[in-house]
Amino acid sequence: MNIDLSSMPTSIDMIHLILTSFTLILLILLIKRPKQAASAPTETATSASNIEKAPTIEKTIVEQPPHLKEASPDAALQLLTLLQQDARFIDFVKEDLSTYSDADIGAAARVVHEGSKKTLDTYFTFEAVRSEEEETRISLPAGFNASEVRLTGNVIGVAPFNGTLIHKGWKVSKTKLPKIAKEHDTSIIAPAEVEL
Amino acid sequence: MSNEIRARYSVGIDLGTTHCVLSYLDQIKAAEDTSTDVEVSVLPIPQLTQPGVVDEKNQLPSFIYRAHESELNPSELTLPWHTESKALTGTIARQLGSKTPIRLVSSAKSWLCHGGIDRHEAFLPMGSPEEVTKISPLNATIEYLNHLRQAWDHKFPDNELSEQNVTITIPASFDPAARELTAEAANQLNLKHLTLLEEPQAAVYNWIKACGDDWRDQVTLGDIILVVDIGGGTCDLSLIAVSQDEGNLILNRVAVGDHILLGGDNMDLALAYRVKAKLAAEGKELQPWQIQAIVQACRDAKEQLLLENDINEVAIAIPNRGSKLLGSTLRTSLTRDEVNETLVEGFFPHVNIDEHPITTRRSALSQKGLPYAQDPAVSRHLAAFLSKQVDAANDVLGSTTINSARTQDETGSFIKPSAILFNGGVLKSPVLADRMLSIINQWLEDTNTSKARLLSDSDLDLGVAIGASYFGHIKQGKAVRIRGGLASTYYVGIESAMPAIPGMEPPIEALCIAPFGMEEGAEAKASETEFGLVVGEPVHFRFFGSNTRRHDEAGIQLDHWQDDELYELPELQVTLPSEGRRAGEVVPVHLVAKVSEIGTLKLEAIAANSTDNREEAERWQIELDVRD
Numbered sequence: 001m002n003i004d005l006s007s008m009p010t011s012i013d014m015i016h017l018i019l020t021s022f023t024l025i026l027l028i029l030l031i032k033r034p035k036q037a038a039s040a041p042t043e044t045a046t047s048a049s050n051i052e053k054a055p056t057i058e059k060t061i062v063e064q065p066p067h068l069k070e071a072s073p074d075a076a077l078q079l080l081t082l083l084q085q086d087a088r089f090i091d092f093v094k095e096d097l098s099t100y101s102d103a104d105i106g107a108a109a110r111v112v113h114e115g116s117k118k119t120l121d122t123y124f125t126f127e128a129v130r131s132e133e134e135e136t137r138i139s140l141p142a143g144f145n146a147s148e149v150r151l152t153g154n155v156i157g158v159a160p161f162n163g164t165l166i167h168k169g170w171k172v173s174k175t176k177l178p179k180i181a182k183e184h185d186t187s188i189i190a191p192a193e194v195e196l
Numbered sequence: 197m198s199n200e201i202r203a204r205y206s207v208g209i210d211l212g213t214t215h216c217v218l219s220y221l222d223q224i225k226a227a228e229d230t231s232t233d234v235e236v237s238v239l240p241i242p243q244l245t246q247p248g249v250v251d252e253k254n255q256l257p258s259f260i261y262r263a264h265e266s267e268l269n270p271s272e273l274t275l276p277w278h279t280e281s282k283a284l285t286g287t288i289a290r291q292l293g294s295k296t297p298i299r300l301v302s303s304a305k306s307w308l309c310h311g312g313i314d315r316h317e318a319f320l321p322m323g324s325p326e327e328v329t330k331i332s333p334l335n336a337t338i339e340y341l342n343h344l345r346q347a348w349d350h351k352f353p354d355n356e357l358s359e360q361n362v363t364i365t366i367p368a369s370f371d372p373a374a375r376e377l378t379a380e381a382a383n384q385l386n387l388k389h390l391t392l393l394e395e396p397q398a399a400v401y402n403w404i405k406a407c408g409d410d411w412r413d414q415v416t417l418g419d420i421i422l423v424v425d426i427g428g429g430t431c432d433l434s435l436i437a438v439s440q441d442e443g444n445l446i447l448n449r450v451a452v453g454d455h456i457l458l459g460g461d462n463m464d465l466a467l468a469y470r471v472k473a474k475l476a477a478e479g480k481e482l483q484p485w486q487i488q489a490i491v492q493a494c495r496d497a498k499e500q501l502l503l504e505n506d507i508n509e510v511a512i513a514i515p516n517r518g519s520k521l522l523g524s525t526l527r528t529s530l531t532r533d534e535v536n537e538t539l540v541e542g543f544f545p546h547v548n549i550d551e552h553p554i555t556t557r558r559s560a561l562s563q564k565g566l567p568y569a570q571d572p573a574v575s576r577h578l579a580a581f582l583s584k585q586v587d588a589a590n591d592v593l594g595s596t597t598i599n600s601a602r603t604q605d606e607t608g609s610f611i612k613p614s615a616i617l618f619n620g621g622v623l624k625s626p627v628l629a630d631r632m633l634s635i636i637n638q639w640l641e642d643t644n645t646s647k648a649r650l651l652s653d654s655d656l657d658l659g660v661a662i663g664a665s666y667f668g669h670i671k672q673g674k675a676v677r678i679r680g681g682l683a684s685t686y687y688v689g690i691e692s693a694m695p696a697i698p699g700m701e702p703p704i705e706a707l708c709i710a711p712f713g714m715e716e717g718a719e720a721k722a723s724e725t726e727f728g729l730v731v732g733e734p735v736h737f738r739f740f741g742s743n744t745r746r747h748d749e750a751g752i753q754l755d756h757w758q759d760d761e762l763y764e765l766p767e768l769q770v771t772l773p774s775e776g777r778r779a780g781e782v783v784p785v786h787l788v789a790k791v792s793e794i795g796t797l798k799l800e801a802i803a804a805n806s807t808d809n810r811e812e813a814e815r816w817q818i819e820l821d822v823r824d
Contacts, residue, residue: 091521183271184248
């Protein structure tokens with residue numbers, strides 16, 4: 001039999017017609033499938049919101065997952081930049097201290113300390129959480145703010161709690177960080193410097 | 197009262213040599229509530245602090261950085277507002293410029309007052325390679341003002357700066373051309389309600405504001421207040437005499453000092469060089485960037501050592517520029533003794549009242565460099581000022597007051613201040629302020645005069661700006677106002693008619709055109725002397741000022757004067773348009789001076805015998821700042 005692959009069929013026979021329509025059906029199914037799958041959760045969500053709106057079945061609301069904030073890396077990176085810039089913070093931490101004398105480390109610590117202090121004082125206002133002297137006895141009434149004061153040691157009984165103030169705590173009462181341009185790449189903590 | 201208030205805010209702008217500050221006062225609020233003291237706020241100025249980072253600061257460093265095109269990413273230069281300006285100003289400019297000084301424009305204000313150069317010509321940064329695009333001192337001033345204006349308009353979009361009452365402060369020693377240029381900069385930014393105010397006067401207004409009505413209890417009739425304003429780049433002196441009119445105390449600004457380019461920056465540099473010498477003695481040679489870092493470190497260390505505390509030594513550590521911090525950090529220290537020796541004894545030595553700065557005569561008009569004070573001793577400059585102005589208050593207080601009581605020794609006579617007001621960042625240091633006061637009091641004691649008292653002032657850094665916005669507010673009312681007017685008498689030079697002698701310049705006579713103390717809005721009587729102006733060609737006049745000859749009326753012609761009585765200013769120029777006249781025709785004119793409401797000196801040539809179509813004498817503006 002002589003088969004010429006390059007020649008086109010001049011007419012469509014029955015078998016080919018059936019084959020073609022079958023292929024088309026399969027193709028359509030294939031395209032439709034993922035679409036349906038994708039739309040499925042949306043429908044559930046809409047029905048869920050419908051339920052929420054209905055006052056009679058309010059109690060059936062699905063409980064939200066525990067709410068955790070995503071800490072913005074931008075602000076953290078910005079602070080690192082500021083600390084590196086004025087205090088050489090990253091340079092210092094990245095050094096291996098083991099080979100240096102205390103005098104060398106002391107000299108560098110001065111740079112880091114002075115710079116860090118300047119930076120922190122510029123952008124944050126610090127306050128002690130408790131104004132009492134450390135190592136003195138204080139009393140905490142019922143309903144004290146547990147995020148401001150941490151109880152440790154022999155934690156039993158009911159308020160008021162009497163104990164020794166170990167650390168007065170720090171809180172930032174004011175933060176005033178510089179604004180960043182939209183296109184600014186905060187991941188560059190310090191650009192490489194090339195002197196011409 | 198309310199219809200007198202044209203604008204909601206009175207804005208005060210301190211255009212400093214090293215920092216600019218903007219303060220403002222809500223006049224509507226002040227008019228509504230007269231029970232409490234008026235409130236003046238300082239505008240936090242958003243500015244780039246590094247590429248991509250915008251921070252708000254009370255001071256805008258007066259620097260411009262002319263960045264290379266591939267140096268910075270344009271998207272990282274975004275400010276809170278849209279700006280056409282490509283100039284980087286403020287903290288970022290100072291920051292980048294500290295590492296690339298060839299692209300840094302600084303001290304534009306000092307250049308603005310430099311008569312030897314064309315202040316419209318773009319030549320800053322001075323001496324940098326041709327490739328760096330240059331900017332003129334005037335345009336640099338416009339850039340600083342423009343940044344402030346944009347910061348204001350961003351914060352108060354409904355009350356644009358152009359519509360507010362704006363008071364810009366200038367050194368009392370600014371010459372007429374520098375005043376005119378400052379006004380021109382403001383005019384280019386369309387600031388419609390502008391007034392210029394001398395910085396020492398602004399400091400006095402700040403003091404008055406801080407005292408409230410009590411200021412009248414702190415000074416008395418016959419007082420002479422000495423204002424000493426030492427900023428980052430200049431040292432500005434003024435005398436204010438307290439007189440009385442119908443029972444009210446009146447403040448009169450009776451004298452201003454010369455323009456002295458000497459300030460806090462010189463002091464930081466002096467300390468840095470001291471530290472450098474100390475390191476050199478230890479065999480450590482410093483690179484330029486290390487000196488830069490030491491200047492900064494000395495500035496911080498100085499602040500601690502100039503306080504009255506127990507710290508005797510501050511360590512200075514200059515880290516290596518690379519990422520290796522340990523092992524290569526340069527260590528040294530600055531001691532209290534060194535600071536005392538360098539700053540207190542170097543800049544504020546105890547001198548006698550007749551010890552004046554040693555200056556060699558410079559050919560200021562041909563030199564292209566800032567005329568920094570050659571003698572760093574502020575006390576000698578002050579001694580010279582007080583001696584020179586010995587008669588300053590006689591007109592106001594009468595010569596029967598204590599101040600005319602001269603000592604037997606004529607060379608030691610000086611005007612005796614009874615109260616002192618300090619201003620400027622340098623005098624924030626109690627050690628330096630005490631020293632300054634003790635020097636003045638020593639002079640007073642030597643002549644058996646009672647000690648001067650210090651008028652307490654509030655914030656020495658922001659005081660000028662705050663005083664300016666307060667002045668802008670009260671000047672419309674009936675409250676106290678310092679009487680001032682022109683701080684100099686002005687003359688034009690006329691070559692006297694005498695046969696030319698080879699090798700000798702023809703002697704020059706000085707014709708007074710604007711008398712001392714001429715006030716805003718006043719016009720001096722035209723002198724009888726006629727000058728011939730050639731149509732279509734620029735005609736030049738030599739121009740002189742004097743801050744001691746107080747009694748010369750307009751029209752008086754001097755044929756001789758003491759050496760230090762008159763100082764030469766940049767020459768004047770006038771060009772008559774050639775329309776309607778034949779080229780080469782000579783038109784006889786009189787010269788006349790006016791002081792504008794803004795506070796600038798205007799000189800005009802008035803045609804002697806021709807009138808315009810409204811039957812008024814034709815007038816032509818005389819340029820104070822000649823463009824080559």
